[in-house]
Amino acid sequence: MRLLFVHGRAQGGKDPNALKQVWLKSLEEGLAIAGTSLPTGVTVDFPFYGDVLDAEVERLAAPNRNEVSAMGSGENDAYSRFMVSVLTEVQKNASLSDAEIRSEMDSDVGAMGPENWEWVQAIVKVLDKRFPGLTSLTFEVFLRDVFLYLTSRTMRRKINKIIEAELTNEPTVVVSHSLGTVVCYDILKDRNFQNVKGLITLGSPLGIKGVSGHLGLLRHVSPKREWLNAYDERDIVALNPLDEEYFPVNPRISNNNRLKNKTDNRHGIVGYLDDPSIARKIVEMMS
Amino acid sequence: MKRRAAVVIGVNAGGGLTPLDSAATTAQSVAQWLNSVEPGYDVVLLNDAGLTISGTSEDPKAVSVTDINKAVLKFATSPPKYELMLVYYCGHGLYEARSDVWLMNAAPLVPFEAVNVNGSADLAQDSGIPTVVFISDACRNATSNLSLSELSPVNIFPKHNDIPTSVSKVDRIGATAKGDEAYEMPIDGQKQPLLSYALRKAFSDPDPNMVIEVPLSEGVRHAVPNRRLEAFLQRTINNAIDAAGLDINQRIHVSIPSADDIYIAMVAEPAASAPSSNVKTRGDPFGPNISSGPPERTTKPGTTKWYSAGKGFGFNVSDNNEDIFISMSAIGDNSDQPWQDADSSENLNFDSPPDLPGHFESECGLTVTGARIKRVAGKYGSSKVTYLNPEQTDDEAGLIRAWDLNHASEVAVELADGRSFLLPLLEGYLGHVTVDIRGVSKLNYMPADTNFRWHQFSEKRGRIERLRSHLTVAIDEGRFTVESKEQADWLGNEIRSGKALDPVLGLFAVWSYMEAGRRDRISSVRQYMRQDIEADLFDVRMLSRRTPDAEDDEYKLIPACPILTQGWALLESREQILPHSLKEGGRFLENSLFTTFKAGFADDLFEYILKE
Numbered sequence: 001m002r003l004l005f006v007h008g009r010a011q012g013g014k015d016p017n018a019l020k021q022v023w024l025k026s027l028e029e030g031l032a033i034a035g036t037s038l039p040t041g042v043t044v045d046f047p048f049y050g051d052v053l054d055a056e057v058e059r060l061a062a063p064n065r066n067e068v069s070a071m072g073s074g075e076n077d078a079y080s081r082f083m084v085s086v087l088t089e090v091q092k093n094a095s096l097s098d099a100e101i102r103s104e105m106d107s108d109v110g111a112m113g114p115e116n117w118e119w120v121q122a123i124v125k126v127l128d129k130r131f132p133g134l135t136s137l138t139f140e141v142f143l144r145d146v147f148l149y150l151t152s153r154t155m156r157r158k159i160n161k162i163i164e165a166e167l168t169n170e171p172t173v174v175v176s177h178s179l180g181t182v183v184c185y186d187i188l189k190d191r192n193f194q195n196v197k198g199l200i201t202l203g204s205p206l207g208i209k210g211v212s213g214h215l216g217l218l219r220h221v222s223p224k225r226e227w228l229n230a231y232d233e234r235d236i237v238a239l240n241p242l243d244e245e246y247f248p249v250n251p252r253i254s255n256n257n258r259l260k261n262k263t264d265n266r267h268g269i270v271g272y273l274d275d276p277s278i279a280r281k282i283v284e285m286m287s
Numbered sequence: 288m289k290r291r292a293a294v295v296i297g298v299n300a301g302g303g304l305t306p307l308d309s310a311a312t313t314a315q316s317v318a319q320w321l322n323s324v325e326p327g328y329d330v331v332l333l334n335d336a337g338l339t340i341s342g343t344s345e346d347p348k349a350v351s352v353t354d355i356n357k358a359v360l361k362f363a364t365s366p367p368k369y370e371l372m373l374v375y376y377c378g379h380g381l382y383e384a385r386s387d388v389w390l391m392n393a394a395p396l397v398p399f400e401a402v403n404v405n406g407s408a409d410l411a412q413d414s415g416i417p418t419v420v421f422i423s424d425a426c427r428n429a430t431s432n433l434s435l436s437e438l439s440p441v442n443i444f445p446k447h448n449d450i451p452t453s454v455s456k457v458d459r460i461g462a463t464a465k466g467d468e469a470y471e472m473p474i475d476g477q478k479q480p481l482l483s484y485a486l487r488k489a490f491s492d493p494d495p496n497m498v499i500e501v502p503l504s505e506g507v508r509h510a511v512p513n514r515r516l517e518a519f520l521q522r523t524i525n526n527a528i529d530a531a532g533l534d535i536n537q538r539i540h541v542s543i544p545s546a547d548d549i550y551i552a553m554v555a556e557p558a559a560s561a562p563s564s565n566v567k568t569r570g571d572p573f574g575p576n577i578s579s580g581p582p583e584r585t586t587k588p589g590t591t592k593w594y595s596a597g598k599g600f601g602f603n604v605s606d607n608n609e610d611i612f613i614s615m616s617a618i619g620d621n622s623d624q625p626w627q628d629a630d631s632s633e634n635l636n637f638d639s640p641p642d643l644p645g646h647f648e649s650e651c652g653l654t655v656t657g658a659r660i661k662r663v664a665g666k667y668g669s670s671k672v673t674y675l676n677p678e679q680t681d682d683e684a685g686l687i688r689a690w691d692l693n694h695a696s697e698v699a700v701e702l703a704d705g706r707s708f709l710l711p712l713l714e715g716y717l718g719h720v721t722v723d724i725r726g727v728s729k730l731n732y733m734p735a736d737t738n739f740r741w742h743q744f745s746e747k748r749g750r751i752e753r754l755r756s757h758l759t760v761a762i763d764e765g766r767f768t769v770e771s772k773e774q775a776d777w778l779g780n781e782i783r784s785g786k787a788l789d790p791v792l793g794l795f796a797v798w799s800y801m802e803a804g805r806r807d808r809i810s811s812v813r814q815y816m817r818q819d820i821e822a823d824l825f826d827v828r829m830l831s832r833r834t835p836d837a838e839d840d841e842y843k844l845i846p847a848c849p850i851l852t853q854g855w856a857l858l859e860s861r862e863q864i865l866p867h868s869l870k871e872g873g874r875f876l877e878n879s880l881f882t883t884f885k886a887g888f889a890d891d892l893f894e895y896i897l898k899e
Contacts, residue, residue, distance in 0.1 A: 078451065085449035151451075212366040213450035217417050248288070248368040 001197075001286050002170050003044045006163060007269070008178025008203075009145045011050030020046035026270040030279030039286050047166045049159045049183075053145065056155040060148055082147050083140075085210035087123045093239050096126050127236065138265065139236060146179055146205060150214040160187050167193050173285045175200045177269045178237060182206060188221035198285030199227045202272040203261075207240030207247055220249040228254045228281055230272065232261035289327040292362035292369045293318070297334035298350050298378035302390030302401070302433050309471045309478045310377040311336035313424070317375055317483060324490070324552035325508070328373070331358040335392055349392035352400055352441050365447040367415035373422065373551060374411075374443075376402075377480055380425025382465055383435040384876035386856040389425060395437040403440035405856040410444035411457045412804055418545045420458045420513065424482040426468045427461065427540070429878070436874040442860050456804050458513050458549070460486070460520070461540040465765055466878075470537055474527050481537055485523035489516055490552050498554055499547075510550035517541040540765060544803045643684055643719060645736035647675075650715050653687040657722035659703040660685035661889075664896045670696035670712060695822035697846040699896040705886025706877065709869075709896070711845040713790060713820050715740060726883025728763075730850075731755055732790045751789055754781055758795045762851075763880045775800065775808055782812075790816065794826055794850060801830045817842055826854050829861045847895065848872055852882050868895035 005023050024044060031037050091101065104122040124140060149155055164187055172195055176184040181204035188196065199221055205211050206229075212218060221227060231238035240246040241255040259278070261271030272278060297314020300306040311334040318332035333355060338348040362372050381388040387404035394400040404423060411419040462469035462482035471480040489497070489511055497519055498509040511519075521539050528535055643654050659679050665672030670693075675686040687698060689712045700720075701707040708727050710718060715738040721729035731752075734740035744751070778799065782792035793816050800808040809831045816827060822843040829849065848869050849855050855873045858865065865872070868891045875888035884892060 081448055089449070209365050209447075209449040213415060213447065215366075216454065217370055217415070218366055244288075246366070248364075248366065250288070 001039060001042050002168070002172040003038070003042055003282065003286070004166055004172050004174045005044065005046045006174060006176035006180035006184050007046070007048070007050065008180045009050075009053060009142060011048070012054030014050060016046055016048035016050075019048070020044065023269060023273060026273035027279055027282070029274040030276050031283070033274070034276035034280045034283075036280060036283050038283060042286065043170075045166050047162050049162045052158050052162065053149075053155070053179075056152065056158060057145060057148060060152055060155070078151065079144075079147055082210050083143060084120055085213070086143055086208055087120050089209055090127065090236065090239060091123050094127070094130060094236070096123060096130065100126050142179075142205075142237060146182060146211060149179065149182060150211065156186065159183055163187055164191075167196065169195055171195050171197050173198045173200070173282055175202070175273075175282065176204075177202045177272065178205070178267065182211065185215070185221065189215075189219055192222065196222070196225060198225060198281075200278065200281060200285075201227070201229045201242070202269065202278070203231050203235050203238045203267045204229055204242070205237050205239065207238065207242050209240075209246065212247060218247055218249050220251060220253070223251055226254070226285060228256065230256040230259050230275070230278055230281075232259045232266045232271070233257050234266040235261060236265075237267050288368065289329045290369060291326055291371045291373070292329045293321045293331070293373040293375060294355065294358045294362065295321065295330060295332045295334075296350060296355060296374075296376045296378070296389070297332075297336070298376075298389075298391060299335055300338055300392055301350075301379040302381065302394045303396070304379045304390070304430065304432060307378065307471060307480075309480055310334070310379075310424075311338075313377050313480055313483045314375065317377075317487075320487060321373070321552070326553070329362065329369075331361065333358060338392065346392070351393065352391055352402060352443065355391075355402065355443050356441075359443050360445055363411075363414045363416060363445055363447075365415065365449050367417075367450070369416050371418045371420065371549070371551075372411075372414070372416045373420045374407075375422045375424075377424040377483055380404075380423060380427055380469070381430065381433060381435065381438075382427035383429045384855060384873070384878060385465070385851075385853040385880075386435065386440070387423065387427060387461075388435065388438060388440045389423070390433075395433055398437060398439040399441050401438045401440040403442050403856055403859070405853065406440070406442040406860040407444050408457045408459060409801075409857050409860040410442055410446060412455050413447065413450060414444060414455050415447065415450040416455050418456050418458065418549050420460070420545075420551060422460045422482070422486065424462045424469060424480045427463050427465050428468055429466075435876075440856075446860075456545040456549075458545050459540075459542045460513075460516065462537065464538045464540050467536070467538065470528075470535060472527070472531055472533070474531075481524045481527060482520065482539060484527065485520040486516075488523050489519050491555050493554055494519060499550075501548075501550075501553060508553050510553045512548055512550045513543045513545055514547055514549075517543075542765075542802060644686065644717070646717065646738070647686075647688040647735070649688055649690045650735040650738050651689045651692055651712055651717070653689070653698060653700075653710065653712065653718040653720060655685035655687070655700060655702075655720045655722060657728075658685075658706075660687075661701045661703045661705075662893070663687050663701075664699050664893055665689060665712070666696045666698075667897050667899075670698075672698055672712075695820055695843050695845050697896070699889075699892050701889040701893070705889060707884045707889040707892050708882060709846040709848060709892060710850070710881075711790070711822070711824060713822070716790070716820075722883075723879075726852075726877035726879025727881035728879055729759055730791055730881050750781070751792065755789065755792055755795075758792065759880065762795055762798060775803070775805055779808060779811065790820060790824065794824055797827050797830045798851060798853075806831065824850060826850050829854060829857065829863050849882055852876055852879060855882070866895050866899045868892070868899055 005020065007019065011019060023046065101119065101122045104125040105118055127139060149159065160183065163183055174184055174196055181201035184199060185206060188199065229242040241257060242253040243255055244252065247253060256277060259272060259275050261267065263271035295314050295318040297311040299308070299310045314334045315332060315336065318330050321328040321330050333350045335348050335350050338346050362369060376389050379390045381390060389402040389404060391400040404421065408421055462480070469480065469482060471478055474484050493511050497511050497515045499512055501508045501510045517539065524537050524539065528537065659681060660674060663672055663674045671690040673688045675688055676683065679685045689696065689698065692712055692714045694714050696712045697709055698712050699707065699709050702722065706726060710720065713732055715734055716732040717735055718730065718732045720727055734744045778796055782789055782796050793812050796812050797809045800806065813823065813827050813831045817823065822845050823839065825844060825846055826849050828839065828844055847866050855876060871891060872884060872888060875884040877883040877885055
């Protein structure tokens with residue numbers, strides 16, 4: 001039996017072995033609280049695509065924070081639409097009032113076009129204030145990387161190849177985080193990896209409509225495979241549950257929104273893997 | 288929740304026209320059928336059965352556009368929930384200015400109680416639902432009782448900004464060709480609309496060679512793919528008309544860009560004999576009524592061979608890997624004629640009149656054949672335009688010379704009969720306009736014979752003119768479809784002449800790609816045209832994206848409204864805003880292929896060109 005960890009973004013330049021130990025340490029904390037342990041003989045693998053992601057982002061000359069404003073004016077209208085879509089969804093979900101957002105706008109003069117980029121930027125500013133530990137830079141850059149993964153076939157192919165290589169004949173439970181959940185879904189939805197015994201997505205952006213809209217008609221990765229989606233409701237990345245409204249698939253995905261992530265931005269993996277319910281579920285899927 | 292959804296609409300008393308007998312009950316029957324077939328459908332039925340007074344929105348039994356919007360929105364969600372969505376309409380339809388309209392009960396009393404079918408199908412391409420099928424069992428003609436100018440047709444599909452564009456294929460099955468009527472008549476003792484009758488029969492009693500095998504976990508089932516419906520539907524309709532001894536004609540119109548294995552429903556019983564395994568091409572590549580097979584494929588690699596059959600035409604395209612036969616415009620009463628080598632055919636009608644000037648001193652201008660010109664004007668501050676022969680007789684072409692375009696501009700022309708049009712002026716090109724009783728029926732842009740493009744153009748002139756001539760007919764008749772990557776590749780290559788691209792062929796190409804859901808190709812054509820004419824034709828920019836692009840500011844947009852009349856139906860779905868003076872233009876459209884305004888709009892047009 002194998003346990004496969006699939007990490008998210010912002011891991012480039014780090015030591016994969018050290019990262020793997022961080023994940024394992026958190027999981028062991030959760031296992032200890034749950035009073036259980038991994039079955040004997042379990043191997044743990046940590047495919048690492050952090051450097052490839054960074055290289056691809058650089059290759060695609062992706063916009064940085066400053067460039068995002070310019071892109072909003074239409075230089076990359078697909079990216080602009082994506083950002084507008086996600087951030088307006090965030091506004092709705094986080095109950096950010098129009099007045100609150102308007103107060104963050106630099107000018108009283110608002111364009112009346114369909115995409116008022118200043119409005120979108122103001123949403124980001126409100127998010128800065130509303131969510132302690134979440135910098136707008138992090139969320140914007142996160143969305144940028146997700147967007148590029150969704151829209152660049154080359155990036156997708158390169159990253160997917162790294163993960164797919166780890167999907168061997170051995171029975172495997174996949175635990176993925178953040179952008180890694182999108183990568184795992186993209187791989188598993190099209191190929192019937194019989195030996196994947198379960199999928200756990202943590203802090204997943206798959207419920208964001210702007211993200212799922214790029215994934216075609218949604219489907220369960222396999223009706224016979226258990227899929228647990230778990231998150232902290234304060235995690236802005238995990239904006240929505242993977243339920244009938246936001247991720248309509250059959251059979252339905254199990255959602256657990258009761259996690260309390262201890263990290264500053266409520267999104268870090270160590271704040272998810274140390275939860276005893278997650279540790280327990282991993283053990284259950286392996287048995 | 289099922290994996291398929293359907294909005295089924297039946298309106299007997301729409302548009303203030305004579306009430307139909309069977310639209311509402313047929314819709315009910317179709318809804319019941321969809322509820323019972325496999326794979327199952329989630330169905331919303333909207334019909335006006337039991338309506339007591341026509342032409343009202345107050346009767347609770349009336350069907351309104353709001354009802355339809357709500358029903359569509361229930362199924363066309365973001366993210367999408369369904370693999371296929373069917374929108375069925377049975378009732379009165381209107382086809383005017385190359386736009387299909389469905390008429391609800393309160394129309395035209397309430398102008399927006401009408402559905403813009405083309406605009407809705409356009410938006411459905413971005414619904415994210417892999418396949419959307421529009422079935423329209425309605426007339427497609429104009430009526431003296433109702434005009435498009437009395438209506439403000441509404442799009443019924445939502446715009447989901449979080450779904451990337453052009454991910455859905457939209458199949459369309461229409462009861463009749465443009466300009467024609469669809470009929471309801473007694474069949475099997477019951478009055479039924481012909482298309483709906485034939486459609487049901489296709490799934491209850493299909494020809495064995497129509498069905499494909501659908502492997503399911505519980506065993507193999509059979510289905511009729513959309514691509515194999517056309518010939519059967521047409522034949523069934525013809526047989527029903529013949530059996531009734533009626534002297535009427537109803538030619539269906541089908542466009543199926545979805546894949547070969549997409550189907551509306553499985554058949555009730557397995558077919559009597561083994562299904563055909565050939566799903567390579569649509570059921571009848573030559574349209575519903577041409578019985579002869581494709582010509583023998585003897586084309587040499589890398590060449591194109593032309594064939595014609597009555598009003599239809601086709602060509603063999605051959606590369607090193609595969610011979611492809613593409614047929615178009617295969618309708619008309621000569622459709623039983625066999626395919627013949629068209630290179631020697633006398634039927635071909637090339638566009639460029641031989642006695643027109645090859646250039647003006649300015650290397651740019653427009654000639655107008657078929658009508659006398661009353662006045663012309665170039666865009667204010669953008670070009671100098673001169674009408675060279677104001678003494679023009681009925682038999683002569685009007686000659687318009689243009690200077691100082693700065694790559695491209697536009698010209699407004701009012702004809703002596705009051706009709707008018709707005710067309711591009713392109714530096715280095717002479718535009719040739721042909722006007723007939725419908726309006727501007729032909730348009731081509733040829734490099735001036737003193738221009739640097741002339742040499743390359745002249746080498747391919749025969750091919751380009753032949754292709755343009757054929758495409759004009761095919762697109763005019765709505766019979767041109769790009770069905771495969773190979774066809775898309777071929778078209779893309781053929782419309783180019785060296786580094787230049789024939790502007791009108793580019794225009795036709797983007798419309799064809801749009802209908803086939805190949806927007807990547809549209810962007811490619813736009814880039815190619817920008818390199819040549821350094822401007823965007825209105826239709827090309829409109830079809831290449833829904834929202835403005837920063838690069839757009841670098842290129843002029845010419846003209847300021849759609850060049851093809853059919854573009855007017857997409858202005859809302861494509862979020863296009865016209866200059867103030869042109870906004871009412873949609874109410875003055877002739878039924879011509881190229882935008883031509885009826886008498887009464889010329890002052891607005893010249894207001895735009897001279898002042899805005």
